[in-house]
Amino acid sequence: MKSDELFALLRRRGFLWPSSEIYGGAQGLFDYGPLGVALKRRLEEAWSAWFLGLSDDYHAIQPSELLPEAVVRASGHLENFTDPEVTCGHCHHAFRAETVLEKVRPEGVDGLSATAIAELVAQHRIACPSCGQAALTVPAPFNLMFGVDFGVTGREKAYLAPETAQGSYLAFARMWEVGRKTLPLGLAVIGRAYRNEIAPRQVLFRMRAFTQAELQVFFDPASFAVPFSAVRDERLPVLRADRRAAGATDVEWTSAAELVAGGLPEFYVFHLAHLFRFFRDVLGYPAERIRLFEKSEVERAFYNRIQFDAEVRLDSLGGFRELGAVHYRGDYDLGRHAKGSGKDLAVTLTDGRRVLPHVLEITFGIDRNLWALADLHLAVEDERTVFRLPAYLAPIPLGVLPLLKKEHGPYARSLLDRVRRAGVPAAYDASASIGRRYARMDEAGAPYCVTVDGETVDPSHPAHDTVTLRQRDSRAQERVPVEGLAARLAEPLRPPRPPAPDAAAS
């Protein structure tokens, strides 16, 4: 499906729509409706179950979304969090320099001055993508953070967090005290981040307010042991930077063990493999659409020692898009905050060594992945629109439908109450024909529907207290007892966890 078709469908069903829509919409801001909220929540739950499931030493925290100026000065965001812009003197549109220069400089424009960018534009005679005139100029870069007044004096300034990661770096010292005083220590945040993007576009892919799920693992590089046997034989679709430099564009399926033999650390490959498995096994992204794209030294931020972006090919956006990444950031972050705060953030390990922990960061965009789920699982087929989400991600896991509203409604209502009390989120729908209601449930991604009919409610009928259970994907129907229905659905509705390290260890 094309991007605008997909968006129209999601808007029509109330998954999401442009924020401040009655005022014409606010660029880069979106509101989620009931189905969108439920899907987003299940995606967040699935992410937590998977990544917190990797280790008992990984914990969820919720840091503040407002950062005092001293924090963003220390982190480097105040100085460097810019996205060079190019503006058109003719039609006055603004573009990201990286986008405009994509063809002539595929490695991006990070680190280039405004003058250097202007030279590239002139040298390659780049025309305005909007009006076609050769009238592009390069203004001084502006900071992408939203600054706000803080306190009543008007002298203090704070910033909306441009990424959730900073909150984890700030929390490390406290969590070290609170916890077992051992490394690794993982801090996971699902939270909002804010960026004043120059050119918000592609719906949920470049937003000004968005939700990230990020795991920061603080570790001692000399002793970070992972249960590597759990992933050793997993084959990963990697596109290495050296092969790209030689012209390769296709992935090479390489086992985790081979990647380690080639020089990548076990701890890095372990987490990369689990990000891949999360895409394939939990979110149901087809493996052949996934690639782990290694950034070269010039492409990645200078503090990242290793970076693979986890990209997925999306038809709605015409190619691969980054949906997550694994960054080995060294001791850059705690080093910056130690300097900025004047606090020694090094820790003493049980063997007496004093170590400034390194950081492994696993990023994941919630909104982007919600879009990807729609792109990959929502399809029009056999004259029906069906959202083939894994059951545990479905906004409505179970639809409860009385065949006839008046005669079967009361029974269906009490069944609804019963399954909800047993922990199965369910929705009731009694309006329109049963076929029309199945169609609505298919569109909303409900994997199961049960229909209450005359036999269900008739105490003298052998099929009393049984319902018709319909599966979304196969449209198969079977008669099942009401007793035990919730228990039967409990397993498919539980998000998967990674294989237990102990069971997988050899």
Ligand SMILES: [Zn+2]
């Ligand atoms: Zn123009």
